Amino acid sequence: MGDIPDHTDVLVIGAGIQGLVAAKTFLQLSPHTDLLILDSQHSIGGVWARENCYTDLKTNNQLGTFEFTDYDLAEACPGKVRKGEHIPGQVAHDYLYKYAEKFKLLERVRLGCKVLTAEHLLDHENGGWRVTVIPKPAGTANPKADVGDISTPSSTPTTTLTASRILVCTGVTSSPLPISLPGSSSFLPPLLTFHDFRRQASALLNSPIIKHVAIYGGSKAAYDAVYAFASRSIKVTWIIRASGHGPAWMAPPHIYLGPLRCWLELLVTVRPLNWLSPCIWGDRDGFGFIRRLFHETRVGRFVVRNFWEKLGGDVVVQSGLREKGPGVAKLMPKESALWYGAGISILNYETDIHQYIQNGTVNVLRSDIDRLEGRNVLLKVNGAVDEAQDKIPEVDALICSTGWRWDSGITILPTTDHANLGIPSASYTPAQKAAWDVLDAQADAEVLARFPILATGPSISKEDTVIPKPIKAFTANGKLQAEPEKQMKEELTPWRLFRGIAPPSNPHRDILFLGMITSLQTILRSEVMALWAYAYMNDAMAPPPEGLSTR
Numbered sequence: 001m002g003d004i005p006d007h008t009d010v011l012v013i014g015a016g017i018q019g020l021v022a023a024k025t026f027l028q029l030s031p032h033t034d035l036l037i038l039d040s041q042h043s044i045g046g047v048w049a050r051e052n053c054y055t056d057l058k059t060n061n062q063l064g065t066f067e068f069t070d071y072d073l074a075e076a077c078p079g080k081v082r083k084g085e086h087i088p089g090q091v092a093h094d095y096l097y098k099y100a101e102k103f104k105l106l107e108r109v110r111l112g113c114k115v116l117t118a119e120h121l122l123d124h125e126n127g128g129w130r131v132t133v134i135p136k137p138a139g140t141a142n143p144k145a146d147v148g149d150i151s152t153p154s155s156t157p158t159t160t161l162t163a164s165r166i167l168v169c170t171g172v173t174s175s176p177l178p179i180s181l182p183g184s185s186s187f188l189p190p191l192l193t194f195h196d197f198r199r200q201a202s203a204l205l206n207s208p209i210i211k212h213v214a215i216y217g218g219s220k221a222a223y224d225a226v227y228a229f230a231s232r233s234i235k236v237t238w239i240i241r242a243s244g245h246g247p248a249w250m251a252p253p254h255i256y257l258g259p260l261r262c263w264l265e266l267l268v269t270v271r272p273l274n275w276l277s278p279c280i281w282g283d284r285d286g287f288g289f290i291r292r293l294f295h296e297t298r299v300g301r302f303v304v305r306n307f308w309e310k311l312g313g314d315v316v317v318q319s320g321l322r323e324k325g326p327g328v329a330k331l332m333p334k335e336s337a338l339w340y341g342a343g344i345s346i347l348n349y350e351t352d353i354h355q356y357i358q359n360g361t362v363n364v365l366r367s368d369i370d371r372l373e374g375r376n377v378l379l380k381v382n383g384a385v386d387e388a389q390d391k392i393p394e395v396d397a398l399i400c401s402t403g404w405r406w407d408s409g410i411t412i413l414p415t416t417d418h419a420n421l422g423i424p425s426a427s428y429t430p431a432q433k434a435a436w437d438v439l440d441a442q443a444d445a446e447v448l449a450r451f452p453i454l455a456t457g458p459s460i461s462k463e464d465t466v467i468p469k470p471i472k473a474f475t476a477n478g479k480l481q482a483e484p485e486k487q488m489k490e491e492l493t494p495w496r497l498f499r500g501i502a503p504p505s506n507p508h509r510d511i512l513f514l515g516m517i518t519s520l521q522t523i524l525r526s527e528v529m530a531l532w533a534y535a536y537m538n539d540a541m542a543p544p545p546e547g548l549s550t551r
Contacts, residue, residue: 004110004133004159008036011131011163013115013410015039016046018515018526019169020096021068024103025530026167030538036163037105038133040114044106045096047173053089054201056228060220060346060520061087062253065265068523071099086253086348116158118166119413120421120511127508129163164510165537168408171515175405183372187398191372194221194401205232210396214239214377216369217401218247218331220345225399227349230356237392238364239379241402245458246334249344251315264346268520276304277338278451295451304453308338319347320354327357330364335458342518365392372398407492408513420505422496423513436496501529502536509537 012023015037026033043050048059059066063081067073073081073091076098080091087095100106119130134156176193184191192200194217204210205228215225218240229236240247254261267273274282275290282291294300312333316322321332331354337344347353356362368380377392407424418425419432428436448455498504500517512533519525535541 004113004161007162009034009164012037012167012169014046014169015044015109016171017522018171020100020105021526022167022169022514022530022533023105025534029534035108037109038113038115039111042111044100044109045093046171048089048092048096050093052198053093054198057089057224058086058348059092060348061265066092066523068099069527071102115410117411117413120417127510129166130160131163132158132160134158166511167533168513169515170408172406172518173404175409177403177405179400181369181372187372188375189395190397192399194225194399197225197399201228204397210234212395213397213399214392214395215399219401220248222401223250223353225401226362227353230361231351233361236362238362239369240366241368242366243368247331249315249333249337249340250319250347251344252318252347255314255318257314265520276307278454280447301453308336312337324354325358327364328354330366339457342520421503424492424495426492428493501532
């Protein structure tokens with residue numbers, strides 16, 4: 001783990017699951033590849049970096065479903081996890097570290113290095129990139145000043161290297177959305193995203209002055225934070241936005257579908273479940289006729305809709321959402337399980353999280369935060385769902401689990417190349433936007449013709465397509481001057497990648513984006529993407545027909 005070189009052939013950005021398996025795959029197939037891995041954290045593992053793994057954190061996976069095909073977890077971490085147990089976060093980190101050690105990746109990793117910009121060298125015959133890297137600031141981020149992975153003060157030293165090819169493996173859960181609640185800058189208690197809570201969990205959970213916390217959001221991360229505090233008898237007010245998408249679908253590790261007891265993690269890999277999912281790539285499995293029967297006929301759509309309603313109903317009954325009282329009932333998801341995809345998660349806790357709602361340790365509110373004042377959280381009563389409470393007084397901390405930036409967190413230059421690269425952007429030219437609008441309309445028409453059920457999905461507001469963009473004004477000590485509520489917002493285009501990996505128009509084949517598709521089978525997906533990436537970058541597969549990669 002030495003200095004950053006002036007040049008590397010393959011630059012892997014991110015040392016999480018996807019980055020490690022991509023690096024290992026490239027080196028295994030081409031052992032003499034000059035390859036470098038950069039990561040902004042202080043240990044490898046990405047989501048499962050050591051600094052992210054507090055005591056209670058576990059994966060959704062049980063033993064046997066969180067391991068690479070060529071490295072057994074039970075062998076790597078003997079005696080750490082038993083059959084039927086969820087894998088603790090620290091064990092997940094240890095496993096990934098040993099994987100990197102086994103395949104000699106550690107000497108290629110540079111930690112504490114954040115990639116700030118990547119400039120495409122379009123004037124070079126073979127393409128390539130000029131990459132600017134900044135060291136991660138020492139110490140723990142100030143919870144008041146932290147607004148996600150944005151820029152740093154201009155005094156921060158940088159270094160530059162060139163790379164012939166880049167694999168962006170940052171995933172879509174690396175940079176939390178900035179907290180943009182009115183009154184954030186003057187709020188007295190700690191104000192954290194879940195991303196930062198993980199790193200400060202030990203101090204917060206063991207602090208004698210933390211008696212009452214508010215948690216904002218309904219995701220699995222919010223569930224984890226609620227459980228961490230409530231299981232230590234710390235009072236929690238859990239605020240789930242009335243204007244949002246509601247609580248996540250949370251299921252037991254095993255559910256009964258009729259008389260069949262199904263392991264939920266493996267259920268998603270069963271082919272018949274794929275037939276019942278509206279997937280435009282599904283015909284590749286050779287069962288297109290069956291899929292068309294389910295999705296392009298009225299009787300088939302009736303079966304599909306009722307299957308997902310039945311699945312959701314069984315999860316509700318078996319998790320006890322309706323039977324455990326009105327407080328627990330507030331955790332009922334707003335939409336059918338069909339619409340959540342990889343957002344369906346697992347109740348992987350040592351004890352029943354619902355008991356803390358029943359005994360009063362946790363109070364669930366379906367409302368929106370209006371503003372923050374002093375130590376108080378003020379709610380929008382008119383926008384609440386069956387709530388009359390307008391204020392949460394005297395909280396000792398507020399943790400916001402309100403989503404992640406869906407871009408890579410790296411500034412790609414020049415911005416005029418964004419449309420060709422298919423990355424989220426607010427910089428399309430009018431001509432580029434018009435061209436993609438036409439393609440989007442054609443895609444919508446084709447997809448909805450094949451899967452009419454998708455036309456009945458939850459509505460998406462414009463707010464779902466914008467992200468807060470902090471005004472980059474810093475004080476001498478590096479703290480943001482700008483009020484978070486005065487942040488600008490920018491509307492980003494979606495990811496538009498060929499096979500969910502490659503830019504739609506980049507003849508140099510010098511950059512790929514891996515891990516931008518979420519899946520309940522993260523490691524399996526990562527291995528498949530790594531193999532595809534190697535073949536694509538090394539001309540081991542034929543290019544797609546003209547225009548196909550864009551369509």
